[in-house]
Amino acid sequence: MRAPLLQGLALSLSFLSLSVNAQAQAAPATWAPTGQLEYVVPGGPGAALDFAARKLTELLAKEGITGGFVVSNKVGAHAIQALEAVQRQPGAQTLTTLSSSYMSSQAQGALPPHLRTLTPLATLFREFTTVVVRADSPVRNAADLIAQLRKDPGALSIGIANTLGNHIHLGVAEPLKLGGVDITRLRIVPYKSSAESMTALIGGHLDVVAATTPNLVQFLQAGRVRVIAVPADERLGGVFASSPTWKEQGIPYASQSFQGVMTSAGATPAQKAFWENALRRVTQTREWQDFVAHNQWKPHFLGADATAEVVRTQVHQTHALLSELGLLPADAPAPAKVAAADARK
Numbered sequence: 001m002r003a004p005l006l007q008g009l010a011l012s013l014s015f016l017s018l019s020v021n022a023q024a025q026a027a028p029a030t031w032a033p034t035g036q037l038e039y040v041v042p043g044g045p046g047a048a049l050d051f052a053a054r055k056l057t058e059l060l061a062k063e064g065i066t067g068g069f070v071v072s073n074k075v076g077a078h079a080i081q082a083l084e085a086v087q088r089q090p091g092a093q094t095l096t097t098l099s100s101s102y103m104s105s106q107a108q109g110a111l112p113p114h115l116r117t118l119t120p121l122a123t124l125f126r127e128f129t130t131v132v133v134r135a136d137s138p139v140r141n142a143a144d145l146i147a148q149l150r151k152d153p154g155a156l157s158i159g160i161a162n163t164l165g166n167h168i169h170l171g172v173a174e175p176l177k178l179g180g181v182d183i184t185r186l187r188i189v190p191y192k193s194s195a196e197s198m199t200a201l202i203g204g205h206l207d208v209v210a211a212t213t214p215n216l217v218q219f220l221q222a223g224r225v226r227v228i229a230v231p232a233d234e235r236l237g238g239v240f241a242s243s244p245t246w247k248e249q250g251i252p253y254a255s256q257s258f259q260g261v262m263t264s265a266g267a268t269p270a271q272k273a274f275w276e277n278a279l280r281r282v283t284q285t286r287e288w289q290d291f292v293a294h295n296q297w298k299p300h301f302l303g304a305d306a307t308a309e310v311v312r313t314q315v316h317q318t319h320a321l322l323s324e325l326g327l328l329p330a331d332a333p334a335p336a337k338v339a340a341a342d343a344r345k
Contacts, residue, residue, distance in 0.1 A: 031270035042079035044193030092271035098260035100167035107319035119267035123302035129171025146179035153185035156207035159197035172210035214295035
């Protein structure tokens with residue numbers, strides 16, 4: 001009887017071992033960042049990308065989710081300097097902002113292959129590229145702006161940050177095109193950040209600025225600027241409560257721009273899961289929610305996989321839009337060809 005008993009016990013232990021191994025393979029390993037963390041801001045200090053990143057990293061540390069971050073600013077066309085800095089630090093220890101500009105740069109074929117494959121971690125909120133003029137400008141509404149630019153598309157200088165063809169540029173070009181303006185002849189002036197373009201506007205060096213809402217709050221509160229149009233489905237609140245949308249002025253336009261977070265290419269499932277959960281926790285804090293509301297953003301959290309799908313979709317949509325608006329370089333490949341070429345590498 002002993003032999004069958006021992007054989008049965010050995011068989012049970014074998015099945016138990018197989019079960020444990022299968023569970024270990026099915027469950028992703030846990031991971032948490034260690035050592036020095038860095039957040040690279042793809043824009044200049046003092047503007048929307050910068051203080052969103054600083055508030056986010058402040059709360060990650062304050063809530064005890066991570067250690068402290070070093071926040072650095074790297075400015076350059078198509079955020080290439082910032083993306084390179086992140087990609088040189090594998091292991092998901094370095095983060096950067098994922099904005100609609102990243103999709104625009106891909107759609108334009110402006111990024112080398114190794115910078116087209118960074119890992120999306122989360123979407124945080126929608127943002128609105130708003131068109132403003134100085135308070136003393138003769139341009140009082142969308143009809144005035146469109147009328148002048150229909151007559152002479154180069155009559156007014158329009159400041160953006162920070163690259164031609166990005167979502168800030170599109171945020172002013174698309175509604176003007178819908179209004180009948182030849183947007184290929186607009187006088188667009190790129191700045192390193194919206195903080196710089198707003199300073200130029202107030203100083204009389206620009207006629208118009210397209211910038212996201214946080215960059216405008218202090219100037220609107222001080223009565224220094226007039227909002228021409230907001231690209232939302234309905235009016236925003238706070239200091240923007242009296243600011244009209246494009247839609248209510250007869251231009252059927254609302255943007256889908258957003259801000260999120262990404263890290264270097266090749267992040268593991270465990271690394272993505274950690275950052276997705278960490279960022280979700282931060283967005284649920286009262287301090288973050290108040291911060292988003294103050295800046296007139298719309299909360300919109302998506303996890304890593306859903307954000308990656310949004311990126312793919314927006315690259316294709318933006319490519320079509322840039323082509324339609326005449327803002328696509330003649331040699332820019334279609335997104336499908338780019339993806340196929342990347343897959344062969």
